[in-house]
Amino acid sequence: MKITIIGTGYVGLVTGACLAELGNDVFCLDVDQSKVDILNSGGIPIHEPGLEDVVARNRAAGRLHFSTDVAASVAHGEVQFIAVGTPPDEDGSADLQYVLAAARNIGRYMTGFKVVVDKSTVPVGTADKVSAAIAEELSKRGLKDAAFSVVSNPEFLKEGAAVEDFMRPDRIVIGHDRTPEGLQAYAQMKKLYAPFNRNHERTFWMDVRSAEFTKYAANAMLATRISFMNELANLADKVGADIEAVRHGIGSDPRIGHSFLYAGCGYGGSCFPKDVQALERTARGYDQELLILRAVEEVNNQQKHVLGKKVVARFGEDLSGKHFAVWGLAFKPNTDDMREASSRVLIGELVRRGASVAVYDPVAMTEAARVLKLDFADAPVLLDRVSFAESPMQALEQADALAIVTEWKAFRSPDFDRLKAALKNPVIFDGRNLFEPQVMAASGIEYHGIGRSILT
Numbered sequence: 528m529k530i531t532i533i534g535t536g537y538v539g540l541v542t543g544a545c546l547a548e549l550g551n552d553v554f555c556l557d558v559d560q561s562k563v564d565i566l567n568s569g570g571i572p573i574h575e576p577g578l579e580d581v582v583a584r585n586r587a588a589g590r591l592h593f594s595t596d597v598a599a600s601v602a603h604g605e606v607q608f609i610a611v612g613t614p615p616d617e618d619g620s621a622d623l624q625y626v627l628a629a630a631r632n633i634g635r636y637m638t639g640f641k642v643v644v645d646k647s648t649v650p651v652g653t654a655d656k657v658s659a660a661i662a663e664e665l666s667k668r669g670l671k672d673a674a675f676s677v678v679s680n681p682e683f684l685k686e687g688a689a690v691e692d693f694m695r696p697d698r699i700v701i702g703h704d705r706t707p708e709g710l711q712a713y714a715q716m717k718k719l720y721a722p723f724n725r726n727h728e729r730t731f732w733m734d735v736r737s738a739e740f741t742k743y744a745a746n747a748m749l750a751t752r753i754s755f756m757n758e759l760a761n762l763a764d765k766v767g768a769d770i771e772a773v774r775h776g777i778g779s780d781p782r783i784g785h786s787f788l789y790a791g792c793g794y795g796g797s798c799f800p801k802d803v804q805a806l807e808r809t810a811r812g813y814d815q816e817l818l819i820l821r822a823v824e825e826v827n828n829q830q831k832h833v834l835g836k837k838v839v840a841r842f843g844e845d846l847s848g849k850h851f852a853v854w855g856l857a858f859k860p861n862t863d864d865m866r867e868a869s870s871r872v873l874i875g876e877l878v879r880r881g882a883s884v885a886v887y888d889p890v891a892m893t894e895a896a897r898v899l900k901l902d903f904a905d906a907p908v909l910l911d912r913v914s915f916a917e918s919p920m921q922a923l924e925q926a927d928a929l930a931i932v933t934e935w936k937a938f939r940s941p942d943f944d945r946l947k948a949a950l951k952n953p954v955i956f957d958g959r960n961l962f963e964p965q966v967m968a969a970s971g972i973e974y975h976g977i978g979r980s981i982l983t
């Protein structure tokens with residue numbers, strides 16, 4: 528099938544590359560010339576395991592193209608995926624300007640029937656806005672009856688496992704309407720996704736609004752589990768219980784399940800924070816307060832300060848002259864994405880209290896340098912207190928303590944003797960609960976996990 532992907536970011540690039548891998552002829556459009564140039568010269572602009580190979584293989588096979596040419600991209604695809612960003616606007620609602628700009632471009636250049644797929648995470652009712660934007664552009668061209676249908680096909684991939692998630696989805700959600708055009712779109716989407724449904728049917732067909740809602744419900748539920756566990760972990764610290772033991776104890780109940788119960792220093796990334804906010808704002812538009820989600824958001828904002836608070840409790844409010852190592856900068860392992868990463872809050876707090884920090888991440892160093900510059904735009908001189916280490920061990924040299932923010936595999940079994948020798952004080956603040964408090968105590972390391980202050 529001929530496919531166009533509008534927006535070649537995390538979701539667009541993965542979707543385009545994976546659909547090409549299945550034999551489709553895919554044209555990826557982006558407004559960012561530098562991104563398109565990187566892709567056309569054989570590189571990829573993001574770190575995502577396995578993606579570079581899929582992109583290279585399909586480019587070489589002539590099934591995957593990258594361009595900034597809007598007219599050519601609209602002409603190419605019988606199915607047009609909109610996979611542009613939907614960042615929060617000033618009040619936290621999803622900003623639809625990029626989605627609607629993409630829709631208008633489709634209306635401006637389309638000829639013949641098009642299936643328009645909302646792949647971006649968009650509030651309930653957006654498909655109607657996309658339809659209206661396309662129809663308006665068509666009518667400017669005097670093409671009142673040109674046929675198209677907008678379907679909702681939200682994406683559930685996780686960064687760091689995006690290719691695997693896309694190729695082996697646990698579900699595919701598609702919302703379409705029941706007009707003749709909607710049924711034609713249904714038939715084309717069914718054909719496109721047939722390779723994913725060979726062994727068993729994974730597609731849930733529904734109406735468009737329910738599909739749009741399903742995406743926010745999934746992210747809101749996952750974020751809720753995390754904030755719930757984080758709040759309990761903070762209490763566990765006070766009462767002397769181990770949140771890790773509690774996690775095992777409740778996760779074994781199949782009604783609860785084991786996933787997404789890990790307490791830590793808060794969730795980050797481009798999705799949970801913005802989607803929780805956007806769903807809350809949608810509800811307000813209908814005179815409803817989503818009280819649980821308000822709490823989920825508030826708990827998470829506070830949880831990003833949990834490591835900073837533990838450092839202050841141990842070293843005092845004034846951290847002048849203190850030096851800290853920070854391991855892990857990306858919002859989660861296996862990505863270089865720093866959007867809403869908890870490391871940014873911790874580094875800001877330490878440096879603004881007078882400390883210096885040596886930071887290390889296996890892949891996010893360049894991105895970290897870029898975003899920290901923005902974070903310290905109000906006081907660029909503070910950036911001089913941040914140094915970028917070349918290895919985890921180098922970051923530790925002469926540090927008063929180590930703070931771990933992201934659970935990269937490389938941090939899970941360090942040489943504790945070398946670690947102790949490098950640090951000025953053998954103190955670890957572990958925002959991802961990588962180690963066992965008893966083992967740390969036996970090794971002579973002062974260990975501060977999240978919800979792990981067991982009374983021994």
Ligand code: NAD
Binds near residue numbers: 648
């Ligand atoms: P991103 O910022 O990585 O990529 C968006 C891309 O769209 C950028 O390259 C931008 O230049 C391009 N763009 C903007 N306007 C355009 C236009 N008019 N025409 C062509 N290109 C345009 O965003 P992302 O992380 O891929 O997220 C995209 C959407 O998918 C969001 O709604 C997000 O919530 C959702 N989503 C993201 C993930 C994820 O893991 N990142 C997972 C599921 C869903």
Ligand code: UGA
Binds near residue numbers: 788793797859
């Ligand atoms: C999340 C969802 O998992 C995807 O299904 C969804 O498609 C995506 O958002 C989206 O809509 O964009 P992602 O943000 O890439 O994916 O990463 P997650 O693995 O969900 O992690 C998000 C954050 O939650 C990370 O900061 C992680 O450290 C944190 N987390 C996760 C916890 O603190 N505890 C957990 O138990 C799990």
